[in-house]
Amino acid sequence: KIRLVFNTEVEPDFDYSFGNQGQSLTVDFVNTRQSNVKPEKAPQRKAIKKWQISWPNFNRGRFTINFASAIQPDKVSFFKLKEPHRLVVDIDTTPKQLPSTYKISPGITWSRQLIKDPTFGTLLWNQLLFDRNDPHISVDVALANNTNPHTVAVLSKIVPQEEGAIAGINGGFFNMPNGGLLGLVVKDGKLISPHVGRRPARSVIAFTQDGQPMIERLKAIKGQVVRLNGQPTPPLRMALGAGPTLLKNGQLYITADAEELGPKGNDITRACGRSLIAYNKEKMMLATLSGVRDSHSQGWKLPVLAKYLQKKGMTEALNLDGGGSVGMAIGSNIVGNGPQAGTYQRPIGDALVLKDSRGTAYPSLITIDLPKALKSNGRDKGQASILALNSKGNPVPDGTVLDLYGLGLKCPSQVVTKDGRAEFEVQALRSPGMGSLSASGLFSKGTAALRLESGEPHRLIVQLSNCFLTAAPLLTGNSSTSSLVQPPVGPPTETTSVQAQPDEGDLEVPIPEQPLKDLLNLGETEAPEPQETSSAPPAIPQVKNAAPSAASKMKLSLKVLIEDEWHNALPLSPFSVEDAQGQVLYKGQTDRQGAANLNLETAADNARLFIKSPKLKTLTLELKDEPHFTK
Structure with missing residues (x-):
């Protein structure tokens, strides 16, 4: 956990929002000066990538923190303290994790676990x-290219391009890098690829036309799929060759040597990542085992894998292509890579995919309805609704959880659907412009926008940051220089600020510590006498400052801010x-x-000076003696 403490000198007035799907948090300190907000200490944790304090304008401070991974909004809490005034932010930075078990269709459950x-x-x-x-x-085979079996593609493209496929894993062996299937493949009852003729027949996962699975060593002779003894198989709907067999009738039955997949052939018996299909009388699974860093050098040997499947109650099992080819995708989303393996995918020749005629149980389409506009006052609320549909266009199952993130809006961190819908309130923050709400469910996301409307001009704030005189000096001595600029003596004035409001009331004006009259009293200075040398340089002129004349100029630096009644800065406001003497020194807009x-x-x-803005009272800046503002 991380605790951030901000010393604010006055009671903090703030808004907060989450961005980038929970990977950033922004806290806005409203109606506050730059000197009034200070973090007690800089946050330094591995969970934090970057943080900064910025000032969109001199009356609003902004603290932004970027996290190494997304956090859950309901894991962040805020509270205020007094004597002195402080804002405390507690953040639980435990990374948001996908559930260990998730129903991706009415009949298919995806689960994952780390094995130490x-x-x-x-x-x-x-x-x-x-x-x-x-x-x-149903289980089916999907090709990298349905019209050309001699090509490759990444799994995240193969699965979604196969009609009806919900998820899948990599399939059989293939020629690298350009493709060409190296094993028996049958799709929709048609032979797509024969077995490798120079090798013994290898193990195949096949499904008959009536849906019965079989793991057996098969080969193709004259376009017909047959068993090792030459007898034809029952009519097949699909088949995918790989190998070796791992389990048969509940017992270890590893056929690596017989299929020349051991030391005397294409040896795949080393420890590496694995993909497989396994089943018993009731259940069937497609599974992958991946290394944390990579699947080429991390994983299991075949006997270890077979024993693990035994413990899971499987009786029949087949090893598929492994190592760097290992992958699992749900839709177009890769989930099989290890936590440190990145997003790389090796292009492959085919895949085993799962289809469920009822569609997905997670949202494939999320639509959001929001009010057209809310007042950006930190209080205005509106009703929002979400519709979540699966891949068949039907409502997702009741109880589906959707994560919510608002930009310029406060909203619940999660909602739960009923009949595919969820309704809830959103609340506007003090952040005029376009706000948005996004909802995500496993791999899908929906976003909607609305206007956050500012109010009418309510206050004019002017900050005087410095003020000094530029005068033409009197010159003595021999010089071709006609004028010099004498800088002011002493430090510049402290910041002076004031607010002009449409309502009546006393106006408190902070007076700078260094009065303007001190700056105008420049005094006299003379250049040092030149040293005698064999060749005397030109005389350095002596500079004597005159009292300000009509030609003297005063330079002022002003910051102008126009806000509505909710302390929102108003862009493009005229002033x-x-x-x-009525001379216009500036006319424009914020x-x-x-x-x-x-x-x-x-x-x-x-x-x-007079600072004017429509709908607001004029501010008068008195420049003589001590500078101050009046209404």
Whole structure:
């Protein structure tokens, strides 16, 4: 856990929101000055990638923190303390994890677990488990290219392009890198690829036309699939060759040597990642075993895998292509890679896929309805609704959990569907512009936007950050220089700020510690006498400052901010600055952040400036003696 403490000097007024699907948190300190918000100490944890404090304008501070992985909004809490005033933010940075078991269709369950093996290290097990007698579910072979079996593609493209496929794993052996199936393949009852003629017949997973599975060594002779003894098989709907067999009738039955997949052939018996299909009388599974870093050098040897399947109650099992080819995809989403393996996929020749005629149990389409607009006042609420449909266009099962994230909005962190729908309230933050809400369910995401409307101009805030005189000096001595600029003596003024509001009331004005009259009293300076040398340099002129004349100029740096009643800065708001003689020093508008930074120059004897904005009272800046504002 991480605790952030902000010293705010006054009671904190703040909003917060999550971005990038929970990978960032933004806290806005509203109606506050830059000196009033200080983190007690810099957050330094591995869970934090980056953090920063910024100031969108001089009346709003923003703290942004980016996390190494997404966090859950309901794991973040805020509370205030007094004496002194502080804001405390507690963050549980435990990474959000996918559930260990998830129903991806009415009949198919996906589960995953980390296996800590004392010999082979930490490995990732993924399995797709289903009732082998469920009439809605079928196992099929999917090709990288249905019209050309001599090509390759990544698994995340093979699975979604196969009609009706919900999930799948990599299949049989193939020629690298350009493709060409190396094993028996039957699809829709048609022979696509024969067995490898120069090798013995290898093990095949096949399904008969009436849906019965079989793991057996098969080969193709004259376009017909037959057993080792030459007898034809029952009519096959599909078949995929790989090998070796791992289990038969519940016993270890590893046929690596007989199929020349051991030391005397294409040896695949080393420890590496594995893909497989296994079943018993009731259940069937497609599974992968992946290394944490990679599947080429991390995994199990075949006997270890076979014994693990025995413990899971499987009686028949077949090993598929392994090593760097290992992969599992749900839709187009790769889930079989180890936690440190990244997203790389080796292009493969074919895959084993699962189909469920009822469609997915997780959302394939999420639509969101929001109000067209809310007032950006931190209080305005509206009703939101979500519709989640599966791959068949039907409502997802009741109880499906959707994660929510709002931009410019407060919303629940999760909702649960009933009849595919969920309804809830959203609340506007003080962040005018376009807000959005996103909802995600496993691998799908939906987003909707709405307007967050600012209010009418309510206050004009002006900050005087410095003020000094530029005068033309009197010159003595021999010099061709006609003028010099004398910098002001002493430090610049402290910040002076004031608010002009449409309502009546007293106006408190902080006075700078360094009065303007001290800056105007420049005094006298003289250049040092030149040293005598054999060749005297030109005389350095002596500079004597005159009292300010009509030609003297005063430079001012002003920051102007126009806000609504909810302390939202108003972009592109018109305003002007005039001097006492009615000369317009500036006429324009605030920038897209609702502020403007001005560097103005006026006559030194100018007594006051007027800052005007429609719908707001005029602010008067008195420049003589101690500078101050009046309404």
